[in-house]
Amino acid sequence: MYRGEVKPIIPGFCRGEVTLVDGYISFFGEVSPDRGCLSTLENKCFNGKVLVFKGTRGSTVAPYVIYALRRNNTAPVCILVAEVEPMLIVGCVIAEIPLFVVKDYEGLVKNIHVINNSGYLEVRGSELLLYRRV
Amino acid sequence: MHLTREQEKMLQGEYGWATAKAMEIIIKVGEAMGAEELVEIVHAHISGISYSTIGKYGAEFIRDIVLRGGKVRVFTTVNPGCIDYSGLSHVIDNSLIEYQRLIDEPLREAGVKPVYTCIPYFYRAPLPGEHLAWGESSAVVFANSIYGGFTNREGGPVALAAALTGYTYKAGLQLLENRVGVIEVKVNARTLSMPIGALGLWMGECVKATPFIRGLRNTQLDYLKNMLASAAASGNHALVIVDGFTPRDTFRLELTERIEPEVEVLEDYLGDECTGSRVLGYLGCPHTSPWELLLITRFVKRYGKPKRGKLLVTIPAEFTRIYRDLVLELKAMGVDIASGTCPVVSQFKEKFDCVLTNSGKALFYLRRIHRVRVKLASVREIVKHLSGV
Numbered sequence: 001m002y003r004g005e006v007k008p009i010i011p012g013f014c015r016g017e018v019t020l021v022d023g024y025i026s027f028f029g030e031v032s033p034d035r036g037c038l039s040t041l042e043n044k045c046f047n048g049k050v051l052v053f054k055g056t057r058g059s060t061v062a063p064y065v066i067y068a069l070r071r072n073n074t075a076p077v078c079i080l081v082a083e084v085e086p087m088l089i090v091g092c093v094i095a096e097i098p099l100f101v102v103k104d105y106e107g108l109v110k111n112i113h114v115i116n117n118s119g120y121l122e123v124r125g126s127e128l129l130l131y132r133r134v
Numbered sequence: 135m136h137l138t139r140e141q142e143k144m145l146q147g148e149y150g151w152a153t154a155k156a157m158e159i160i161i162k163v164g165e166a167m168g169a170e171e172l173v174e175i176v177h178a179h180i181s182g183i184s185y186s187t188i189g190k191y192g193a194e195f196i197r198d199i200v201l202r203g204g205k206v207r208v209f210t211t212v213n214p215g216c217i218d219y220s221g222l223s224h225v226i227d228n229s230l231i232e233y234q235r236l237i238d239e240p241l242r243e244a245g246v247k248p249v250y251t252c253i254p255y256f257y258r259a260p261l262p263g264e265h266l267a268w269g270e271s272s273a274v275v276f277a278n279s280i281y282g283g284f285t286n287r288e289g290g291p292v293a294l295a296a297a298l299t300g301y302t303y304k305a306g307l308q309l310l311e312n313r314v315g316v317i318e319v320k321v322n323a324r325t326l327s328m329p330i331g332a333l334g335l336w337m338g339e340c341v342k343a344t345p346f347i348r349g350l351r352n353t354q355l356d357y358l359k360n361m362l363a364s365a366a367a368s369g370n371h372a373l374v375i376v377d378g379f380t381p382r383d384t385f386r387l388e389l390t391e392r393i394e395p396e397v398e399v400l401e402d403y404l405g406d407e408c409t410g411s412r413v414l415g416y417l418g419c420p421h422t423s424p425w426e427l428l429l430i431t432r433f434v435k436r437y438g439k440p441k442r443g444k445l446l447v448t449i450p451a452e453f454t455r456i457y458r459d460l461v462l463e464l465k466a467m468g469v470d471i472a473s474g475t476c477p478v479v480s481q482f483k484e485k486f487d488c489v490l491t492n493s494g495k496a497l498f499y500l501r502r503i504h505r506v507r508v509k510l511a512s513v514r515e516i517v518k519h520l521s522g523v
Contacts, residue, residue, distance in 0.1 A: 060289040064195050067191060086166060090162075094155060
């Protein structure tokens with residue numbers, strides 16, 4: 001089990017299977033809100049999972065795409081990022097998706113790789129817990 | 135974040151779901167920007183309402199917010215949509231009219247003044263020191279730099295949230311301590327002889343800190359509007375201190391560097407070589423002022439109808455009514471008029487090889503959005519070129 005620290009931006013329920021996208025995402029253009037998947041990276045899906053990625057590439061349309069994920073029931077349970085910017089915050093507020101900034105992002109990514117990208121992640125207050133899938 | 139009792143009530147939902155959501159947006163973004171409190175605004179200007187930019191998801195969000203009780207609490211204006219509201223234009227594609235309505239109707243219901251223009255200061259000029267929450271980069275930079283209003287670039291739904299609550303976060307350019315000119319830019323007479331959009335594009339790209347410009351004291355406001363819009367498009371400028379224009383006590387100076395751009399440098403920003411037979415002349419980015427409209431009419435009268443291509447002029451939605459005589463005169467002389475929109479947020483009906491424009495902002499965006507060649511020229515040169523004089 002790996003323990004880490006997070007800073008809650010939008011606190012809330014955060015527990016589930018982890019999906020890691022080690023890079024920057026542009027929600028407008030790179031995410032399909034109908035399926036809750038990334039259209040670029042090998043069709044990675046985060047529907048109902050804990051989504052971990054580095055940060056967003058700015059487009060002011062991003063908040064609306066995140067809102068569409070909620071409307072289509074394809075939203076992730078919560079989002080963990082290394083860097084946060086206003087448009088991602090706005091999107092998560094209107095879509096009611098908990099948002100956290102990971103203090104040691106590289107450490108978390110390394111540990112997700114160690115457990116072959118298939119683990120459970122949970123946030124309790126400002127503590128992050130990563131379990132191997134049994 | 136320190137909140138007043140009223141703000142606290144808004145957040146807790148006593149003013150309805152929409153206001154609570156809007157308050158949460160403002161507070162969360164404010165916290166990320168380092169704000170400790172909120173500030174009351176007098177005017178909100180919402181950008182990002184064109185269907186061709188925000189699509190069905192944006193339309194859904196705006197509709198939901200209004201259906202769940204969203205009403206604006208301050209004077210609120212909106213940016214251009216993706217259709218020509220006058221129906222006069224043959225250049226702008228109006229096929230998205232039914233979809234644009236999905237955005238416009240809820241906005242009107244929420245109490246927004248349907249001006250559909252990127253020059254909201256034409257409807258209500260800000261006073262020095264007034265707090266505003268404006269989207270639309272060109273309007274933001276004009277409000278801060280020329281009127282001395284205080285506003286950040288409120289992208290996406292933040293300006294809408296500010297309109298619904300009447301507050302925005304107190305950080306960035308809302309604070310006098312952050313309105314500091316650092317780099318002095320001296321504009322000489324040779325530079326001024328070039329299309330002023332080029333100066334703006336250069337400034338956006340090459341001057342990263344807040345500029346303080348000297349040498350523009352005798353420049354008309356419409357030229358400054360064009361230059362500031364260009365600087366805000368190619369860079370992130372939200373404040374450019376213009377000597378002789380920016381009101382006293384709305385900025386401070388701590389100059390560390392001095393630059394004097396040469397003509398040779400600005401020539402790189404004049405755009406592409408204009409070849410091909412399908413040429414479009416485009417004026418009105420940002421939307422024309424009444425004076426510019428008059429100027430264009432004079433030039434078209436003097437040099438004749440556009441024969442070697444089309445001439446498109448974009449104006450605020452209400453201008454078709456207020457300046458009907460001018461608009462009809464231009465229309466009769468073969469000029470294409472589109473109101474409440476512009477090619478940056480809409481689609482063309484036909485394909486063009488090259489666009490001639492006086493606006494650096496239009497050059498910056500049309501290249502990227504419509505993938506056409508764009509060249510900068512003065513208003514007179516554009517009208518002359520199209521008339522074949």
